[in-house]
Amino acid sequence: MFARPRVVGIGESLRDSWSKRWVEGCVGSRLLHEGLLVLMADSLSPEERSQRMSLVRGKDTKPEMIIRSLLHRSGYRYRLHVRDLPGSPDLVFPSRKKVVFVHGCFWHRHACRLGARLPKSRVGFWRSKLEANRRRDLRTRRRLRRAGWRVLVIWECQIQKWTAERMLAKLRSFLDD
Numbered sequence: 001m002f003a004r005p006r007v008v009g010i011g012e013s014l015r016d017s018w019s020k021r022w023v024e025g026c027v028g029s030r031l032l033h034e035g036l037l038v039l040m041a042d043s044l045s046p047e048e049r050s051q052r053m054s055l056v057r058g059k060d061t062k063p064e065m066i067i068r069s070l071l072h073r074s075g076y077r078y079r080l081h082v083r084d085l086p087g088s089p090d091l092v093f094p095s096r097k098k099v100v101f102v103h104g105c106f107w108h109r110h111a112c113r114l115g116a117r118l119p120k121s122r123v124g125f126w127r128s129k130l131e132a133n134r135r136r137d138l139r140t141r142r143r144l145r146r147a148g149w150r151v152l153v154i155w156e157c158q159i160q161k162w163t164a165e166r167m168l169a170k171l172r173s174f175l176d177d
């Protein structure tokens with residue numbers, strides 16, 4: 001087991017935190033992912049942080065688990081990681097012909113602050129790797145749509161910032177449409 005990333009101090013610059021987090025993150029992508037969440041959490045205002053808490057109950061919870069539990073509590077039933085569909089979507093609603101992906105902003109190159117980050121070393125390597133991820137996601141979504149599926153992507157940063165009510169409203173409008 002790895003040591004848990006410590007919470008970034010208020011006075012610590014983001015760049016310093018990022019470098020340290022990156023070194024720790026090299027041990028495993030899951031740890032890096034959590035490190036990014038911790039980093040991001042500390043850049044929120046107190047107001048944003050308290051809003052976020054209504055959706056993110058514990059900081060150990062993976063973004064996908066938060067969405068799964070929100071949907072399950074609201075009565076939706078789904079299949080998980082269906083391998084015979086392009087991209088093995090995280091949540092599949094077969095009778096509705098809809099799928100939901102829960103994407104980490106860093107790995108899937110979201111157009112947000114978290115998604116714009118690059119490690120300080122081997123920048124070229126990471127840029128092309130992450131760009132390849134983004135292109136693969138585009139292809140996956142296209143293939144799903146061509147096969148008659150509708151696709152919703154929920155981003156890690158939305159899970160961090162949005163209230164449970166707002167997130168549920170978005171999911172409902174997609175799933176019940």
Ligand SMILES: [Zn+2]
Pocket residue numbers: 105110111112113114115155156157158
């Ligand atoms: Zn994002």
